[in-house]
Amino acid sequence: MRIAVVGTGYVGLVTGTCFADSGNTVTCVDVDLEKIEGLRDGIVPIYEPGLAELVKRNTAAGRLHFTTDLRDAVAASDLVYLAVGTPQSPSGAADLSALWSVVRQLGSCLPEAAIVVIKSTVPVATNAAVDAMLREITGRACDVASNPEFLKEGAAIEDFMKPDRVVVGVRRPHVADVLGELYSPFLRTEHPFLVMSPESAELTKYVANALLASKISFINEMANLCERMCGDINDVRRGIGHDRRIGFEFLFPGVGYGGSCFPKDIRALTAMARQHDVEPRMLQAIDAVNRHQKTVLMAKMQEHFGGQLAGKHVAVWGLAFKARTDDVREAPALALLDQLLEAGCRLTVFDPEAMDNARAVYGEQITYAARPIEALEGADALAIMTEWGDFRRPDFAAMKQSMTHPAIFDGRNLYDPHEMRRAGFIYYSIGRVTVRPDPAPEAARPMQDGQAL
Numbered sequence: 001m002r003i004a005v006v007g008t009g010y011v012g013l014v015t016g017t018c019f020a021d022s023g024n025t026v027t028c029v030d031v032d033l034e035k036i037e038g039l040r041d042g043i044v045p046i047y048e049p050g051l052a053e054l055v056k057r058n059t060a061a062g063r064l065h066f067t068t069d070l071r072d073a074v075a076a077s078d079l080v081y082l083a084v085g086t087p088q089s090p091s092g093a094a095d096l097s098a099l100w101s102v103v104r105q106l107g108s109c110l111p112e113a114a115i116v117v118i119k120s121t122v123p124v125a126t127n128a129a130v131d132a133m134l135r136e137i138t139g140r141a142c143d144v145a146s147n148p149e150f151l152k153e154g155a156a157i158e159d160f161m162k163p164d165r166v167v168v169g170v171r172r173p174h175v176a177d178v179l180g181e182l183y184s185p186f187l188r189t190e191h192p193f194l195v196m197s198p199e200s201a202e203l204t205k206y207v208a209n210a211l212l213a214s215k216i217s218f219i220n221e222m223a224n225l226c227e228r229m230c231g232d233i234n235d236v237r238r239g240i241g242h243d244r245r246i247g248f249e250f251l252f253p254g255v256g257y258g259g260s261c262f263p264k265d266i267r268a269l270t271a272m273a274r275q276h277d278v279e280p281r282m283l284q285a286i287d288a289v290n291r292h293q294k295t296v297l298m299a300k301m302q303e304h305f306g307g308q309l310a311g312k313h314v315a316v317w318g319l320a321f322k323a324r325t326d327d328v329r330e331a332p333a334l335a336l337l338d339q340l341l342e343a344g345c346r347l348t349v350f351d352p353e354a355m356d357n358a359r360a361v362y363g364e365q366i367t368y369a370a371r372p373i374e375a376l377e378g379a380d381a382l383a384i385m386t387e388w389g390d391f392r393r394p395d396f397a398a399m400k401q402s403m404t405h406p407a408i409f410d411g412r413n414l415y416d417p418h419e420m421r422r423a424g425f426i427y428y429s430i431g432r433v434t435v436r437p438d439p440a441p442e443a444a445r446p447m448q449d450g451q452a453l
């Protein structure tokens with residue numbers, strides 16, 4: 001099939017590349033000229049494991065093209081995928097201005113038989129509104145389908161190539177048939193192709209994200225409870241996870257969820273609920289717990305330093321909102337950096353992939369280390385904010401030597417508290433007891449006559 005993908009971000013670039021890899025001819029469109037010129041030169045603007053190789057291979061094979069000319073890309077297309085951003089607007093609802101701008105332009109260049117497919121996460125009834133706008137501009141009926149995306153940044157290629165399920169919202173069986181054929185190479189493992197109304201498809205995406213975010217907020221609140229009650233959230237997690245109704249997935253305590261989806265999607269669903277006179281109590285709680293969780297590490301630091309954080313040198317490992325991505329949008333690390341800067345701390349940071357994105361936000365306000373250990377030189381504390389594999393087995397002795405004061409605030413529970421105590425650290429984590437170094441062993445004294453052992 002000939003496919004135009006409009007919006008060449010995390011979702012659009014992965015979607016276009018994977019469709020090209022399964023034999024389709026794909027043109028990715030974006031308004032960002034620098035991005036498009038870079039892609040034409042083989043420069044992939046985001047970090048996503050496996051993506052650069054796939055872009056290179058499909059570009060070389062002549063199946064993947066990049067342009068800023070929407071009209072040109074759409075002219076010969078069977079399918080036009082819309083994958084532009086739908087960020088949060090000041091009211092909390094989704095901002096659809098990029099989508100409307102594209103739809104207006106499509107009205108004058110959409111081929112008669114082409115199907116428009118909405119891949120962006122959009123509020124319920126957007127499909128119907130796009131349909132109505134195209135009908136008004138073109139003066140004819142157009143097919144508009146909804147095909148929400150469930151990929152995870154950091155595993156986007158794997159998720160797209162082997163999806164748990166594909167959801168399509170259509171108004172005509174013919175459209176489902178076309179999309180079923182497009183997706184058939186990705187569903188060879190018997191994973192389902194689910195056909196429903198556009199409204200149900202639009203809602204499915206929000207409901208999935210709300211449930212996933214609720215698991216994170218739930219376990220975080222339970223972790224905070226564990227701390228107060230001297231429990232260990234890891235043990236509790238083991239204790240509940242074997243119940244098959246609960247399971248282990250997505251129940252890791254931490255410093256709150258971030259990224260470009262969960263925060264904005266929860267708020268957009270909240271706005272939708274209110275528009276329909278439904279009080280979104282659960283959704284508000286998920287968001288409120290998450291906002292609070294982004295402050296817990298700072299509270300531990302404040303307490304540890306007796307409120308005297310000004311002038312302290314804090315090292316921060318991990319800036320991306322999760323491992324295996326360079327995305328720092330709504331990252332808990334950035335919330336912490338803001339709080340530490342506000343408190344007057346001096347900051348040195350390290351992240352394997354997200355340094356450039358952080359630099360775009362903080363410029364020279366903070367110092368960027370070339371290696372994790374370098375960030376620790378003379379540090380009064382280390383905060384760990386992303387669960388990168390690079391941080392899992394560090395040289396604790398070298399770390400302790402580098403730091404002025406051996407305090408670690410681990411927002412991802414990467415280490416065993418007992419090991420940290422033995423290694424000589426004051427170690428704070430999430431939902432577990434705080435440990436302090438073993439006291440120095442008493443000097444051996446000769447035993448006195450009659451002394452009990």
Ligand SMILES: NC(=O)c1ccc[n+]([C@@H]2O[C@H](COP(=O)([O-])OP(=O)(O)OC[C@H]3O[C@@H](n4cnc5c(N)ncnc54)[C@H](O)[C@@H]3O)[C@@H](O)[C@H]2O)c1
Binds near residue numbers: 007101102119121150
């Ligand atoms: N990132 C994810 O993990 C993820 C997962 C599932 C769904 N989604 C949804 O997919 C959509 C895209 O998300 P993303 O993370 O890829 O966003 P992104 O910000 O990475 O990319 C959006 C792209 O659209 C381009 N764009 C904006 N206006 C345009 C226009 N008028 N014409 C052409 N291009 C235009 C931007 O320049 C940018 O390159 C959002 O609705 C998001 O909620 C994202």
